[in-house]
Amino acid sequence: MSGRFIAGVFIVVVSVVAVALVWTSVRDYESFTPPVATAVDRADCLAPDITAALVAPETRDSSTALRPEGSGYPPPDFSPVAVVRCERGEASDGGLTIDAVRLEGDIDAVDDAFREQSRRFPANVQASCAYRHLLPAGLWLLDEAGAAIRPTWPTEPCGLQEQPYVALSQLHEASREQHLVAGISSDDAGTCAESIGQLFETTTETDVDRMAAYDDTYIRPLTETALTTPIFDVGRLQVCRYSTEPPLPESRIRLSRQQSTDLMEVASTAPPAGPCDLVAQRIASIDVLRPDGSGGTRIAVELDGCQRVNLLGQRQLPPAVIALLLQ
Numbered sequence: 001m002s003g004r005f006i007a008g009v010f011i012v013v014v015s016v017v018a019v020a021l022v023w024t025s026v027r028d029y030e031s032f033t034p035p036v037a038t039a040v041d042r043a044d045c046l047a048p049d050i051t052a053a054l055v056a057p058e059t060r061d062s063s064t065a066l067r068p069e070g071s072g073y074p075p076p077d078f079s080p081v082a083v084v085r086c087e088r089g090e091a092s093d094g095g096l097t098i099d100a101v102r103l104e105g106d107i108d109a110v111d112d113a114f115r116e117q118s119r120r121f122p123a124n125v126q127a128s129c130a131y132r133h134l135l136p137a138g139l140w141l142l143d144e145a146g147a148a149i150r151p152t153w154p155t156e157p158c159g160l161q162e163q164p165y166v167a168l169s170q171l172h173e174a175s176r177e178q179h180l181v182a183g184i185s186s187d188d189a190g191t192c193a194e195s196i197g198q199l200f201e202t203t204t205e206t207d208v209d210r211m212a213a214y215d216d217t218y219i220r221p222l223t224e225t226a227l228t229t230p231i232f233d234v235g236r237l238q239v240c241r242y243s244t245e246p247p248l249p250e251s252r253i254r255l256s257r258q259q260s261t262d263l264m265e266v267a268s269t270a271p272p273a274g275p276c277d278l279v280a281q282r283i284a285s286i287d288v289l290r291p292d293g294s295g296g297t298r299i300a301v302e303l304d305g306c307q308r309v310n311l312l313g314q315r316q317l318p319p320a321v322i323a324l325l326l327q
Contacts, residue, residue: 030122072149082102
């Protein structure tokens with residue numbers, strides 16, 4: 001399936017060394033509290049920034065998504081009784097929807113998690129953090145009267161704190177209100193960048209051994225987080241496919257929810273790839289996101305050649321997964 005592509009270049013390979021050195025050499029950080037959130041009459045999943053992020057998640061800019069207007073630290077007198085999470089959904093006829101999902105359960109744990117102090121590097125520390133973190137496109141805390149705030153996700157140096165995600169994952173869905181997005185199917189694969197960087201190189205046995213040692217020492221503690229790499233709670237994934245000689249866009253598809261879950265389960269448990277002396281001629285690039293737009297891990301897959309995936313190092317994918325991405 002051919003389609004529209006947007007301009008842009010992205011690189012999957014990140015500077016893990018720089019981040020690892022920061023964490024091993026800098027232990028101090030400073031705490032801070034974001035500005036207080038502004039309460040509004042109700043939760044609104046159709047706010048322009050939320051709608052844009054859910055309709056076209058592939059175009060979302062992570063640098064501007066950390067603190068939407070009006071969001072902030074929960075006011076001291078605000079007592080939430082429920083959460084509303086905005087999600088990309090699907091109508092019974094296959095149309096794209098934006099869903100307002102009311103969540104209930106241990107709301108006190110959620111409130112406590114969002115009242116944690118944020119942490120950052122001191123002003124005299126220079127750090128380059130190469131990881132991509134995308135928060136839920138729209139998340140609201142509701143009080144008894146129905147008033148709502150958008151809480152700011154507490155941060156830590158080079159990332160986001162995990163506790164809000166843990167607390168939210170323990171809630172249950174109480175109701176769901178769907179809003180149809182006119183003229184767009186839930187199968188619509190959206191847009192893709194016009195090019196990609198060099199994602200894979202040939203490797204020898206020595207390279208594989210060195211990467212395995214580095215993986216055990218640095219990569220897993222820094223990147224294997226539930227918040228940034230959804231697996232069982234992944235949304236419908238967009239697959240952008242490219243030829244590499246020259247690097248040009250070919251086509252794009254959107255997987256079903258079950259296909260997306262199957263892909264991430266296999267990719268996250270796949271064995272490390274062995275030496276490779278083949279140069280792939282076709283590459284797939286995938287942003288791993290939940291229905292609420294959170295996540296942000298970007299993976300690449302060789303659709304021919306050695307059929308590896310870049311996820312916590314280079315892993316070997318089975319032919320069935322490659323066939324899925326070539327459909």
